[in-house]
Each structure stands twice: as C-alpha cells, then as structure tokens.
Amino acid sequence: MKAALSHSHDGSDAMLVVVSHGRGRWLGVMPLIAEQRFGRWPARIWRNWSATNQFLGTPLVAAQSAKIFWDRLLAFLDMRTSGEILLHFERFDADDPVSIALFDRCKQEGRACHTIQCLERPAHRAGDDAEVRGDAKTQGRLRSLSQRLERDHGPVAITMLDAGQPCAAWIDAFLEMEASGWKGRMGSALSSDPATEILFRTVIERGHANGSARLCSLSANGRTVAMSSWFESSTWGHGFKMAFDEEYRAYAPGQLLMRDIRSRIGRQPHMSFDTCVPREANNCHRLWRDSRKIVDGAIAIGSSRQRLHFDALIKARAVYAAVKTHLAGPHAQ
Numbered sequence: 001m002k003a004a005l006s007h008s009h010d011g012s013d014a015m016l017v018v019v020s021h022g023r024g025r026w027l028g029v030m031p032l033i034a035e036q037r038f039g040r041w042p043a044r045i046w047r048n049w050s051a052t053n054q055f056l057g058t059p060l061v062a063a064q065s066a067k068i069f070w071d072r073l074l075a076f077l078d079m080r081t082s083g084e085i086l087l088h089f090e091r092f093d094a095d096d097p098v099s100i101a102l103f104d105r106c107k108q109e110g111r112a113c114h115t116i117q118c119l120e121r122p123a124h125r126a127g128d129d130a131e132v133r134g135d136a137k138t139q140g141r142l143r144s145l146s147q148r149l150e151r152d153h154g155p156v157a158i159t160m161l162d163a164g165q166p167c168a169a170w171i172d173a174f175l176e177m178e179a180s181g182w183k184g185r186m187g188s189a190l191s192s193d194p195a196t197e198i199l200f201r202t203v204i205e206r207g208h209a210n211g212s213a214r215l216c217s218l219s220a221n222g223r224t225v226a227m228s229s230w231f232e233s234s235t236w237g238h239g240f241k242m243a244f245d246e247e248y249r250a251y252a253p254g255q256l257l258m259r260d261i262r263s264r265i266g267r268q269p270h271m272s273f274d275t276c277v278p279r280e281a282n283n284c285h286r287l288w289r290d291s292r293k294i295v296d297g298a299i300a301i302g303s304s305r306q307r308l309h310f311d312a313l314i315k316a317r318a319v320y321a322a323v324k325t326h327l328a329g330p331h332a333q
Contacts, residue, residue: 154221
C-alpha cells in the first residue's frame with residue numbers, strides 16, 4: 001500500500017479505512033476514494049481504491065472477522081453526511097469469505113446490492129488434479145513448439161531468480177523486453193509512464209526481498225525470450241506481468257513459460273492460482289481449466305432518501321443500457 005499510494009496518480013486522495021478493536025488489533029482495512037460520478041452518471045459515491053495494475057480489489061480482512069468488518073464499515077458510511085449514495089466495489093473475488101460476508105450482510109438487512117459486471121479468469125484450484133494434468137492436445141502442441149524452438153535456436157532453459165540474488169538486472173531486462181513489443185508501441189508498457197515503472201520496480205524489489213515474488217525467464221541458447229512475474233502467499237498465487245520477445249512469436253514463448261508456471265503451482269498441493277487475465281484475452285484457458293469469478297457491484301448507503309436516489313440511478317442505468325442496445329440493432333448487439 002505504501003508503494004501504491006506513493007506512486008499512483010490519485011494515491012494522495014485515497015482514505016484508508018480501518019476496523020479494529022479500539023486502538024488495538026486490526027480486523028480489516030480497505031482503501032476508499034470519494035468520487036463525483038458513477039460511470040457517466042453524476043453522483044457522490046465511495047469506491048474501493050486500487051493501484052495501477054492491481055488485479056484484485058477484495059479488502060484485506062481477517063476471514064473470521066469479516067461479518068463485523070462489514071457491519072462497522074457500512075454503518076460508518078451510512079452515518080457520513082457528505083451525500084454519498086453508494087459504495088462501488090471493483091474486482092472482488094465472488095467466492096472469497098470476505099466477499100460472501102458482504103453479500104450476506106446486504107441480504108440480511110435488505111440493503112440493495114447491484115451487480116455491475118461479472119467475469120471469470122483462468123485459474124487453478126488447490127487439489128484439482130485433473131486441472132493440473134491439463135488438456136492433452138494443448139500439452140502436445142506446446143511440446144512441439146518447445147522442440148521447434150530448440151531445433152531452430154538452441155537449448156531451451158527456464159530459470160527462476162534465486163531469493164538471494166539481486167533482482168535489479170531482471171527488472172531492467174523485463175522492462176526493456178516489454179517496451180520493445182506492442183505495449184511499447186501503444187504506449188501502455190510499464191516504462192511508458194514513470195509512475196507505473198517505479199511502482200513496478202518497488203513492488204518487485206520488496207516482493208523479492210520478502211519472498212513473495214517469483215521471477216522467471218525462458219531462454220533459447222542463452223537468449224531470454226520470455227519473462228514472467230507472479231506472487232505467492234501460503235494459499236494463493238497471483239499472476240502479475242509477462243513479456244516476450246516478438247521475434248520468437250511463432251514459438252509462443254509466453255505460453256511455454258506459462259506451462260512451466262502451471263506445473264510449478266501444481267506441485268504445491270495447497271496452492272491455488274489466479275492468472276489475473278480475462279478468459280478471452282489469450283490462450284490461458286487451455287492451460288488453466290478452472291476459473292475464478294470476479295465481480296464489480298454497487299451497494300446502497302446512507303439515509304432513506306439517499307437509497308431512493310440509489311434505486312433511481314440503478315433503474316436509469318438499466319433503461320439507458322436497454323435503449324442503447326435497441327438502437328444499436330441486432331447486428332451491432
């Protein structure tokens with residue numbers, strides 16, 4: 001959070017909400033930001049704040065304290081007098097105990113909770129042996145590509161950066177590789193913006209130092225052709241950033257590297273893994289056959305009058321979406 005708040009454009013506007021036992025042990029924490037619009041609609045709202053390139057927004061809450069966390073947080077937002085009508089939550093894991101506690105809380109007290117978007121990301125669930133073995137056709141294709149890469153360019157090797165090794169050179173090489181590809185040409189590479197570059201550097205350096213970051217490279221005859229980073233806790237891994245040398249595109253080096261990552265995760269029986277990419281974005285779903293459901297939504301807060309405003313806003317959004325779809329016609333739809 002310190003790195004994210006320091007190096008994000010709107011980090012100084014974020015508010016860190018903490019639920020604790022008095023001034024003692026924290027039960028949970030959630031960064032929030034106040035906004036004047038809900039999408040295209042003018043409205044005073046709260047939104048869970050996320051850093052650039054943060055792919056999960058579920059707040060950090062002790063699972064056994066999730067019920068009291070949401071009870072206190074929603075009551076706190078209800079009592080605020082700034083006129084906010086909703087809490088806009090983004091990128092929550094729908095099956096996480098913390099998210100489930102929120103949905104249950106809303107249902108129990110009759111608080112409106114509206115789902116805005118729901119998507120699935122390729123993932124691995126701990127203990128799913130069938131998923132670890134994967135699709136035989138995909139495995140055969142990747143073995144063939146690896147053999148072709150070795151035949152055409154020399155020995156293929158996959159290396160992990162050891163915990164004791166400095167990671168600055170790995171970071172430099174990754175940023176250079178990413179910038180040399182389509183992201184660099186589109187201006188969306190990490191190094192295209194000084195803020196995203198320094199955030200990436202800081203997070204990777206700290207993650208490598210505390211043992212949570214994993215830094216991996218795929219090489220052919222000593223030349224690095226793909227690189228990937230991800231994070232691991234005791235039970236979950238989360239994909240972060242991957243880059244590949246576009247001169248080797250025909251060999252799908254990113255998928256070859258992802259196959260190795262999936263194999264490494266599969267050897268840890270208690271580890272689940274979220275690729276953090278949409279299922280339709282690439283061929284990840286052929287390697288990760290399970291999924292993780294990620295949801296965005298809006299929850300009514302405030303007085304009875306504010307909640308009526310919330311209901312009117314949600315209805316207006318639905319009508320607008322229906323009219324827009326109708327005017328676009330069947331072909332556009």
